[in-house]
Amino acid sequence: MIAFAFEPRAEDVLWSPDRRPENLDRPEHPEPTGADFSLSYFRADVRLVVHGVDLSLCTPGLPVVDFALMLEYARRELETRSDIAVETSVTQHVFSLSRGTEAVTLTTNYAPGVAELTWPELWQLTDRAKAEAFRLITTAHPELRDNAWLRGTVGASPAA
Numbered sequence: 355m356i357a358f359a360f361e362p363r364a365e366d367v368l369w370s371p372d373r374r375p376e377n378l379d380r381p382e383h384p385e386p387t388g389a390d391f392s393l394s395y396f397r398a399d400v401r402l403v404v405h406g407v408d409l410s411l412c413t414p415g416l417p418v419v420d421f422a423l424m425l426e427y428a429r430r431e432l433e434t435r436s437d438i439a440v441e442t443s444v445t446q447h448v449f450s451l452s453r454g455t456e457a458v459t460l461t462t463n464y465a466p467g468v469a470e471l472t473w474p475e476l477w478q479l480t481d482r483a484k485a486e487a488f489r490l491i492t493t494a495h496p497e498l499r500d501n502a503w504l505r506g507t508v509g510a511s512p513a514a
Contacts, residue, residue, distance in 0.1 A: 356403070356405070356475055359401040360399070374495070400412075404475075419507070438450070447462065447463060492504075
C-alpha cells in the first residue's frame with residue numbers, strides 16, 4: 355500500500371484564500387507563472403509511505419508543484435532508462451529510482467529506507483501527486499483553475 359499526501363505549511367500565506375497569489379514585482383504580468391508554482395508558491399510537507407517504508411519529507415521550502423513534476427519527470431525517464439536520480443528544485447532532496455523487471459526501487463538522500471513499488475503504482479503515485487497539487491491549490495484559490503500553465507501541467511487528467 356502507498357500512503358501519499360501533501361500537508362500545506364501553515365507559514366505559507368498563499369494557502370489562505372484571503373491572500374491572492376500574484377507577483378507584484380511584475381505589474382505587467384502579476385498572474386502566477388510556472389516558475390512561481392514550481393519554485394515559490396504553495397509549499398507543503400510530503401507524507402509518503404511505500405509498503406511500510408517511510409519516505410516522508412518535512413521542509414518549509416517544497417512547493418507541491420515541484421514535487422509532482424519531479425515525480426512525473428522521473429517516471430517518464432524510467433520508460434527509457436534503467437535508473438535516474440531527480441532533485442527537488444528548491445530543497446535539493448534527491449529521489450533515486452531504478453527500474454527492474456517487476457518493480458521500481460526508490461531511495462532518497464534524506465531517509466535510510468529502500469522502497470519497492472510496481473510500475474503501475476509509480477504511475478498512480480505520479481498522477482495522484484499532480485491531481486492533489488492541483489486540487490489543493492484550486493481549493494484555496496478557485497480562480498487558478500483558469501491558469502493555463504497550472505491546468506496544463508498538473509491539472510490535466512491522466513487520460514489526457
